[in-house]
Amino acid sequence: MRELIDPFLDGELPEEEAAEVERHLRTCNQCTYESTQIIRMKEVISRWQGITPSGYVKQEVLAKVRSEVSKHGTPRERYIRRTVLSAVGLSLVLIGGVVSIVYVSQWSRAASSVGVATENSGTTTTPVPPSTGSVFARVAGLTGDDVRVIGRDGDVYRPADRHEILPGETVEVGETSLLAVDVTGGRVLIGGIAWKGKAPSLGLSGSTRLRFASPEAGLDLARGTVRVLASGGGVGDIRFRTPAGTIYVPWAGPGDEAAEVSINVTADKAAVGVSSGEAGVLVVRPDGNTQNIPVKKGHVIETTSSGEFTDRTE
Amino acid sequence: MIEKPQDSDLKSKTDEELIRMVARGNEMAFEILMDRYERPLVTFCYGFMRDVQRAEDITQEAFLRVFRNAYRYKPMARFSTWVYRIATNLCINELKKQRLRQASSIDQSLSADPESTKVVEKIASDCATPLTQAEEKELQALLAKAVENLPEDQRSTLIMVEFNHMAYKEIADVLGITVSAVKMRIKRARENLRQMFKFLEDER
Numbered sequence: 001m002r003e004l005i006d007p008f009l010d011g012e013l014p015e016e017e018a019a020e021v022e023r024h025l026r027t028c029n030q031c032t033y034e035s036t037q038i039i040r041m042k043e044v045i046s047r048w049q050g051i052t053p054s055g056y057v058k059q060e061v062l063a064k065v066r067s068e069v070s071k072h073g074t075p076r077e078r079y080i081r082r083t084v085l086s087a088v089g090l091s092l093v094l095i096g097g098v099v100s101i102v103y104v105s106q107w108s109r110a111a112s113s114v115g116v117a118t119e120n121s122g123t124t125t126t127p128v129p130p131s132t133g134s135v136f137a138r139v140a141g142l143t144g145d146d147v148r149v150i151g152r153d154g155d156v157y158r159p160a161d162r163h164e165i166l167p168g169e170t171v172e173v174g175e176t177s178l179l180a181v182d183v184t185g186g187r188v189l190i191g192g193i194a195w196k197g198k199a200p201s202l203g204l205s206g207s208t209r210l211r212f213a214s215p216e217a218g219l220d221l222a223r224g225t226v227r228v229l230a231s232g233g234g235v236g237d238i239r240f241r242t243p244a245g246t247i248y249v250p251w252a253g254p255g256d257e258a259a260e261v262s263i264n265v266t267a268d269k270a271a272v273g274v275s276s277g278e279a280g281v282l283v284v285r286p287d288g289n290t291q292n293i294p295v296k297k298g299h300v301i302e303t304t305s306s307g308e309f310t311d312r313t314e
Numbered sequence: 315m316i317e318k319p320q321d322s323d324l325k326s327k328t329d330e331e332l333i334r335m336v337a338r339g340n341e342m343a344f345e346i347l348m349d350r351y352e353r354p355l356v357t358f359c360y361g362f363m364r365d366v367q368r369a370e371d372i373t374q375e376a377f378l379r380v381f382r383n384a385y386r387y388k389p390m391a392r393f394s395t396w397v398y399r400i401a402t403n404l405c406i407n408e409l410k411k412q413r414l415r416q417a418s419s420i421d422q423s424l425s426a427d428p429e430s431t432k433v434v435e436k437i438a439s440d441c442a443t444p445l446t447q448a449e450e451k452e453l454q455a456l457l458a459k460a461v462e463n464l465p466e467d468q469r470s471t472l473i474m475v476e477f478n479h480m481a482y483k484e485i486a487d488v489l490g491i492t493v494s495a496v497k498m499r500i501k502r503a504r505e506n507l508r509q510m511f512k513f514l515e516d517e518r
Contacts (some may be wrong), residue, residue: 006500007482038504045476050357050360051357057348057352057373061342061374304432
C-alpha cells in the first residue's frame with residue numbers, strides 16, 4: 001500500500017484505487033503518518049516559485065527568430081523551398097495509364113487526409129502536412145515511369161532489386177530514409193536507404209500502405225489535378241512541376257477545419273480553387289522565388305500568360 | 315514572412331492552437347507560448363543543470379527549435395510534452411558534453427542549520443501568519459537549495475510533478491522512462507527531502 005501513497009497524493013490513482021487507499025489510511029497509522037509528512041512536504045515545496053528568468057531569454061529568441069525569418073523566410077517556407085527546389089532537375093514524367101493512390105495521414109485517416117485525383121482519373125490522399133503520414137496506394141495499368149517520390153536530399157533512388165509487398169502490407173520508412181517511388185508497368189517500385197536497416201528496394205502492387213516518417217519525402221507529378229481534403233494543416237507532400245520549372249504546392253489548414261482545394265496543372269497553366277476551409281497554393285518560380293497564395297473559399301484563381309494568378313471567380 | 319496577429323484573443327487559445335499558428339509564422343502566438351513556458355522551462359532545465367545561466371541558454375535553444383520545427387508538430391502529442399522533450403534532450407546532451415552526469419550526493423547540511431529551517435517550520439506547522447518578505451525570500455532560497463541537492467534524476471522528476479504539475483504519464487513520455495520509474499523517482503526524491511527537512515518529522 002505504501003507505494004500507492006505518492007500517486008494517491010499526486011492525484012494519479014483511478015477512483016477505485018484512490019477509495020481503497022483512503023479506506024486503508026483510516027486504519028493504518030504508519031501510512032497516515034507518511035501521508036501527512038508528504039502533504040506537509042508538498043505544501044512547503046508548492047511555495048517554491050521556481051527559477052526567475054533573467055528576462056533575456058524571450059528577447060534573444062525573438063531577435064534570432066526575426067533575423068532568420070527576414071533572411072530566409074519562415075521555417076515552413078524554408079522547408080518547402082528546400083524540398084521543392086531539390087526536386088528541380090529530376091525528370092518527372094507522368095505517362096498514360098491509370099493511377100489510383102490513396103494516402104492517409106497516420107493522425108487520422110478520415111480527418112487529416114489530402115485527396116489527389118490525377119489527370120488520369122486516379123485519386124490520391126496525402127498526409128497533411130508535409131510531415132508524417134501513411135500512404136495507401138492502389139495502382140493499375142501504368143505503362144512507364146509515371147510517379148516518383150523524391151528523397152529528402154532530392155536524390156531519386158532507383159530500386160536495385162525488387163521486392164514485392166503484398167496488398168495491405170504496411171511498410172515504415174525511417175526518419176533518415178531516402179525514399180523514391182517509380183511507377184513502372186503497372187507497379188509502384190519504391191526504393192530508399194536505411195529502410196529499417198534492410199534492403200532499400202521495394203516493389204508495390206495492389207494495395208499497399210506506406211508510412212512516411214520523413215517529412216521531406218514527397219510525391220512529384222508533372223501534371224494533373226489534385227483535390228486536397230485536409231484538416232490539421234498541411235503542405236508539401238504533393239508538388240506539381242511544369243516543364244518550364246515552376247512548382248505548385250497545394251496546401252490546406254493548418255487549422256482543424258476541413259479544407260478542400262483543387263489544383264489543376266497543365267504544361268502552360270495552373271488553376272486553383274478552394275471550396276471549403278482554409279487553403280491555397282505555394283508557387284516556387286524557376287529562379288527560386290516563392291509566393292504563397294491563399295485562395296478564398298468559393299474562389300478559383302488561374303494563371304495568366306505572364307504567369308501571375310488572377311481570380312476568375314464571377 | 316511573419317504573419318501579424320489577427321486575433322486579439324490569442325491568449326485564450328490553447329498551446330496546441332498557438333503552435334499551429336506559429337507554424338504559419340505568427341510571431342504573436344509564439345510570444346504567448348514563450349510567456350507561458352519561459353519560467354517553467356527555465357526551472358525544468360535548472361532541474362537538470364543546477365545552473366541558472368545554463369538553464370536559460372538551453373531554454374533559449376529549446377524555444378528556437380520549437381519555432382523552427384513548429385510545422386512538424388504533431389497534434390497527437392500535447393505541446394507541453396513536445397517542448398519538455400526537446401528541452402530534456404538538450405539538457406541531456408549538454409550534460410553529456412560536460413560530463414556532468416555523475417550521481418549527486420545529498421547535502422545534509424540543510425537540516426543542520428536550525429535558523430535556516432525556521433521559515434519552513436512556519437509553513438509546515440499550518441501557521442496562519444503570512445510570511446514576511448524576508449522570510450519568503452529565505453524560503454525561496456532554501457527550497458531552491460533543497461531541490462538542487464537532490465540527485466539529477468529525482469530533481470528533474472520532482473520539478474515536473476510539483477512545479478510543472480505534469481502527470482506521471484507525461485513525465486514518463488518526456489523522459490523516455492516507465493511510469494513505474496517515475497513513481498520510484500518521486501518516492502525517493504520525497505524521502506531525500508524529508509531527510510533534509512528532518513525536523514518536519516519531529517511531531518508524531
